């Protein structure tokens with residue numbers, strides 16, 4: 001790649017030696033945009049720190065008096081950074097982005113590749129989901145807050161276990177295809193746990209409102 005301003009070669013850096021801000025490299029993944037190796041395990045404070053630092057460097061206000069082209073690049077960089085940070089901050093989206101990278105495919109939309117949406121889950125898991133849902137409905141009908149809290153704690157423990165699985169399955173740079181299939185299951189499990197906890201808590205919140 002060459003710098004749009006001085007035509008000298010630039011190697012994927014934010015700025016050229018001449019100082020000109022460089023556009024987002026084509027096909028840049030969210031990890032690369034924030035300067036991380038593609039791994040599921042990602043320290044949240046470090047993510048926030050890099051995001052703040054980079055956002056400051058490319059903030060459109062800093063380019064208010066710059067060349068219109070550089071202003072456009074700053075805006076594009078800021079938008080890409082915001083998207084990347086939103087993706088990396090959320091374990092489900094981070095895992096989906098990583099799975100797509102490991103599979104050598106780009107996610108084709110917010111839901112990821114079609115095979116990620118079908119959520120083919122193990123039958124034991126689906127059975128447990130069903131029974132948890134019944135218990136939740138029952139607890140809510142009876143107004144039994146303690147029972148609902150116990151269920152939420154159980155699902156949160158499952159969520160932690162899915163997160164550990166994802167770290168184990170996706171942190172390796174060359175996981176076998178079977179690990180990637182298991183990772184897809186763990187993502188679906190994580191998404192399910194998030195939804196369950198959210199719904200259970202929302203229902204509790206509705207109860208306490210006058």
Ligand SMILES: [Zn+2]
Pocket residue numbers: 003004005006007008016017018019020
């Ligand atoms: Zn330059």
